[in-house]
Amino acid sequence: MSQVKIRRRVSSRFLASEVRLIAVRRRNQAGLAALAAVPVVIAIAMKVAAPDRTGRGQGGGPDFFSQILSNGFFVALAGIGVELTLFLPIAIAMLAGDAVAGEANQGTLRYLLTVPVGRIRLLAVKYAGIVMGAFLAPLVVATSGILAGLLLFGGGDVTTLSGTSISFGAGLLRLLGVCLYLGVCLTALGAVGLFLSTLTEQPMGATIALTMLTVASFVLGQIPQLDWLHPYLLTQHWQDFGELLRDPVSLSALQPGLLTAGAYIAVFLCAAWARFAGRDITS
Amino acid sequence: MTDLAVASHGLTKRFGSQVAVDAVDLAVPRGAVFGFLGPNGSGKTTTIRMLLGLITPTAGGHELLGRAMPDRAADVLPRVGALVEGPGFHPYLSGRDNLRRVDAADRTAEGRTAEARIAAALDRVGLSAAAAKRYRTYSLGMKQRLAIAAALLVPRELLILDEPTNGLDPQGTREVRTLVAALAAEGSTVLLSTHLLAEVEQVCTHVGVMHRGKLVAQEPLGKLRADAAPMARVLTDQPGAAATVLRAMGLTEVTETAAEASGRLGAAAPEKVVAALVHDGVPVRGFTVQAPSLEDVFVQLTGRGFDVSS
Ligand SMILES: Nc1ncnc2c1ncn2[C@@H]1O[C@H](COP(=O)(O)OP(=O)(O)O)[C@@H](O)[C@H]1O
Ligand SMILES: [Mg+2]
Secondary structure (H helix, E strand, O other): OOOOOOOOOOHHHHHHHHHHHHEEEOOHHHHHHHHHHHHHHHHHHHHHHHEEEEEEEOOOOOOHHHHHOOOOOHHHHHHHHHHHOOOHHHHHHHHHHOOOOHHHHHHEEEEEEOOOOOOHHHHHHHHHHHHHHHHHHHHHHHHHHHHHHHHOOOOOOEEEEOEEEOOOHHHHHHHHHHHHHHHHHHHHHHHHHHHHHHOOOOOOHHHHHHHHHHHHHEEEEEEHHOOHHHOOOOOOOOHHHHHHHHOOOOOHHHHHHHHHHHHHHHHHHHHHHHHHHHOEEEE | OOOOOEEEEEEEEOOOOEEEEEEEOEEEEEEOEEEEOOOOOOHHHHHHHHOOOOOOEEEEEEEEEEEEOOOHHHHHHHHHHEEEOOOOOOOEHHHHHHHHHHHHHHHHHHHHHHHHHHHHHHHOOOHHHHHHOEEEHHHHHHHHHHHHHHEEEEEEEEEEOOOOOOOOOOOHHHHHHHHHHHHHOOOOOOEEEOOHHHHHHHHHOEEEEEEEEEEEEEEEHHHHHHHHHOOEEEEEOHHHHHHHHHHHHHHHHHEEEOOOOEEEOOOOOOOHHHHHHHHOOOOEEEEEEEEEOHHHHHHHHHOOOOOOOO
16 A cells, blocks of 8 residues: 555644534523523613612622613623623633533544544644633623613713713724623633643533632632732632723723733643643543 | 554553553554454553553553654554544534544545545445434444544554444444455555454454453464364263373363263374274264364463453
8 A cells, every 4th residue: 555645734624623513512502692691681671670770780890780771882781790700601611611521521532632633732722612702702792782782772972980971882892892801801711611621521520610610719809808819819800891991991900800811821721731731531 | 664554562551550451562464454352351442542642551662554653643643543442423413524523633634525535434334324413313333333434534554443343233243344354455454453253253364362451362363273272072972981082192171071072182183182092992983173263262362261351
């Protein structure tokens, strides 16, 4: 038999296949629909509630509820504020927990590795899928919130947290900024999830562990006696997204959150690699 | 370049205190259909996982197609098709979509030709009609076929198939045997692990016998049989007397029934045995020398029956 010439192509086929795998999964579609439903529920609830009653802000974050009645724009921000403490982290935890552990659980991991897919390449593609999800999720919440808000309360100039007024279009840009900022935060959460996913063959285990870590991190962040710990908490600066609604925007106020996220990404991607590179695949 | 498709040296894997694979020196010649035979738990799958670089050996090393593994895995594995411990696919994707995913992961495969290659692989294992069904609806036999199809997406120089007929009905088993023979005829080397003696006898040119983690024999099939001592059977109305003679002649494992005595011929020549029987006045109604079955060979090699290794 003549020797087959082996040429390795630079190709996006595997990444495209990964995106498709995530996208066609019913569970992921349902999760995305649930994320999109929350702002709609908020908008409807605000509409039917008495005009003098307004909601409260969540988890110490900025309070956007009080402004919803005057401007639908704030449905998006209220939705993001509500979902940031649990729904968005769960969505990322589902995706990240599944990344490696899901393939191991189904027995597809051994077949990918014998194709062969290099282990670093596999982690890279898996993480790329998580990152896409991390940026898509807040965007979905925001889009749904804007649509529901416009429909039920109308639009108009947006009053910033500093009390100034900006155009609706400028407001949308700020909202996009919020989504990007939270996308980075959730990307960091996804790095932790990817690491957890290399530890087990049970995707649900990794998902639950990551969700519990997030909740614990939020809780610890609320305890003043533990303020020495706060700078190290992944979730500590997530609520800083409100800084983008000030006038003028102080980007330096977002720096701590971005640096924390960057550090978590670096540490946990290295940990995932260290764990996965030489691991025995017995699944 | 060596003429071995698989060569391992002292390949060993320990799980805790248990030695699952113990200093295995595999030598699979190119072009062979190598039956990797052993009862459940004898270390076949663990060996195959090491060969493919899925797990790291505790000791020893190996080459595939003349290249050191796992260092050259990126060059070697695209030329190796593998089925390891049963099929593994995404349940909510169709059979065809699962193959698309496997093919997309292969950087050496051409995207342009993917659909044609996938269709050909599905056709080859007889799954074309069920290709659009979700994998979760497949029977065990269909799953097994899909796993074989995945190994055939591109031409392979070496196929490592771990129990490929598991879960297949007799018809499917025959089809897989025919397929393996056809692949070998096309020039692929096949390493076929199995716990079924019949499978080895029907398709393999070479056989390696695993027993409790050790490779206890490794030879061309014909030679293994020839080396094993044949059985001598004496038909007689005095089996007791015949058995005494057989023992005196150095035959082992001598047994007697109502109308015959039999034993394993060691160094004893059959004609000398017959002469001795006649000389001692044992009435000989018939005398046969039987080539041993593979099961006999296995029992000789391991001193015990072909059952689960503990
Ligand atoms: N991941 C593992 N951890 C511990 N023991 C294992 C593991 N995998 C296999 N073994 C043990 O190694 C031995 C060989 O198993 P295996 O290679 O699967 O045998 P075979 O494929 O021949 O049936 C068995 O006793 C099995 O229990
Ligand atoms: Mg096995």
